[in-house]
Amino acid sequence: MTPEALLREAVARHQAGDLEGAAARYERLLAVRPDDANALNLLGLVFRQRGDLPRALGLIRRAVALQPAAPVFLATLGGTLAEAGQLAAAVEALRAALAIRPNDPTSLRNLGQALCGLGRSGEALAPLRRAVALAPAAGEAHLALAHACREAGKTAAAAAAARAALLLPNLAPQLAEQARFLLAALGEGAAPDRAPATYVRDLFDQYAPRFERDLEDKLAYRTPAALADLLAEAGLAADGSRQVLDLGCGTGLSGRALAPFAHRLEGVDLSPRMLAEAARQGCYAALHEADLLAFLPRHPGQFDLIAAADVLNYLGELRPALAGMATALRPGGYLAFSVESGAGDTYALGPGLRYRHDLPALRALLAALDLRILAERSLVLRQELGQPVAGAAFVLRVA
Ligand SMILES: C[S@@+](CC[C@H](N)C(=O)[O-])C[C@H]1O[C@@H](n2cnc3c(N)ncnc32)[C@H](O)[C@@H]1O
Incomplete structure (x- = not known):
């Protein structure tokens, strides 16, 4: 030829x-x-x-x-x-x-x-x-x-x-x-009631190669460390004893902060490119490309600790995600997450294309789902266009 x-x-x-x-x-x-x-x-x-x-x-x-x-x-x-x-x-x-x-x-x-x-x-x-x-x-x-x-x-x-x-x-x-x-x-x-999954996947696929550089250096992102501190404050020992799930694990910044609590750490994310970066961290025993709303109900009673760092702001209506987390936890299991805070409606879509949640409405939802708040802290999640993004971190226990 x-x-x-x-x-x-x-x-x-x-x-x-x-x-x-x-x-x-x-x-x-x-x-x-x-x-x-x-x-x-x-x-x-x-x-x-x-x-x-x-x-x-x-x-x-x-x-x-x-x-x-x-x-x-x-x-x-x-x-x-x-x-x-x-x-x-x-x-x-x-x-x-x-x-x-x-x-x-x-x-x-x-x-x-x-x-x-x-x-x-x-x-x-x-x-x-x-x-x-x-x-x-x-x-x-x-x-x-x-x-x-x-x-x-x-x-x-x-x-x-x-x-x-x-x-x-x-x-x-x-x-x-x-x-x-x-x-x-x-x-x-x-x-x-949520950001389109294709939008989130494309956004983070594009962002994956520069995510860590941007977030840690330019945007002063500290949520994973804040969640780990709050877990310690709530009495969880960083003794490497738990089955831990990192929801919306991204490139694994949150996984690095959760690893000391984990005997086995798994990650879930919509974005294959973020997952490819996470795989390089070496701290995950398994990584799953999935929507957290679909993943959680398929894994009932499997985890001791579920964390979602800077993830729930891509969801407006939080009930399905929180109920899914409660299902995927063992009895007495722990939950840790951050949200962007905003007053008024239960949730609002901000101009940055992320959702803000009203904290009193969120606390009422947590109570309705039998999720007991062990620790809560207001924090600056990151900088956006030079302005601090206000949020809150929670650690909860399932009944
Ligand atoms: C801002 S990043 C945070 C990543 C990581 N948790 C951290 O703290 O560095 C948000 C991640 O959540 C993922 N994500 C958002 N909505 C999701 C969903 N419904 N299911 C699975 N992953 C989702 C995105 O793909 C992205 O990787």
């Missing part, structure tokens, strides 16, 4: 979703033509799709080095760097791609999202508006613009972009749910 025919076959496999078959053919082609920039770039894409970003970047960089003026390789490099959380380098590569091919809507959207990730939402608006103008039927672009406008404080423009997404005839149901969620956070329409 000629190298050209091999490349065609590889691309056909790739487009059909057969990543193994495509990779094998790209590799065969590269064995005879090691400097085939197309094959290097496409094999890089396969590794990106498999989640192996270091190898993807190595291959795509070789393609760029061979053909530095080819916009398609620069665009792939930029998108992959963004996925790997290397946002400044992503912006540089995407700008270089767009200098050669200015009307590529995917690169424009990737550039806008990378700028937002860097906290430069004002600069993101122009590329995102162009992405929408060039691909008006793409719901993702409208939503990316809506998020950028919200972050830039342009509430009316954010709502207009979310409404424009909802008007698209073929908008995927998941994107429609996300657009309605965003509109509710902007004050249009009732808040749903």
Whole structure:
């Protein structure tokens, strides 16, 4: 088979979703033509799709080095760097791609999202508006613009972009749910009883490579340590004796704080990329990709301690989650969690797209579920746009 025919076959496999078959053919082609920039770039894409970003970047960089003026390789490099959380380098590569091919809507959207990730939402608006103008039927672009406008404080423009997404005839149901969620956070329409699972998963998948750096350094996030202190205050010995479940474990910051209490520690999260980071911590005996609301009822009476650090703020109605935790605990088991606090309604969706809970209403719900408060503390959960986010931490015991 000629190298050209091999490349065609590889691309056909790739487009059909057969990543193994495509990779094998790209590799065969590269064995005879090691400097085939197309094959290097496409094999890089396969590794990106498999989640192996270091190898993807190595291959795509070789393609760029061979053909530095080819916009398609620069665009792939930029998108992959963004996925790997290397946002400044992503912006540089995407700008270089767009200098050669200015009307590529995917690169424009990737550039806008990378700028937002860097906290430069004002600069993101122009590329995102162009992405929408060039691909008006793409719901993702409208939503990316809506998020950028919200972050830039342009509430009316954010709502207009979310409404424009909802008007698209073929908008995927998941994107429609996300657009309605965003509109509710902007004050249009009732808040749903939880954040859409796809929104939470995508948000944290994107955030995973830079989550710990951002939270611990920039946002002064101390909730896991505060929960561990409160557990000790409530009389729990850090004696490594318990079956512990870390709900919404993320990258494992909370797992590190819970480990001293655990004989066996398990984690649950919606985001596969957060879980991949958590696996590197080495403190979890098992990690589960699941929605906590589905996971808890499937594990009755299994845990001695369940913790949820900075997780319940993605849920409005807390009864199903708290009842699920009570079910998954052994009799006499302990529960520890944090919430963002807000007065007024039982819960409210804040402009940061997280829920705040009214503490008197929460205490009443805990009492109704026979969850006895052992310790409670007000705390600053983290900083957001330079402002402290107020919250509370609880330790409870199931009857
Ligand atoms: C702000 S992070 C906190 C991570 C970790 N607990 C910590 O303290 O660093 C919130 C995590 O909760 C997860 N999460 C939110 N809602 C969830 C749900 N319904 N089921 C499972 N995981 C959820 C997110 O995917 C994310 O990883």
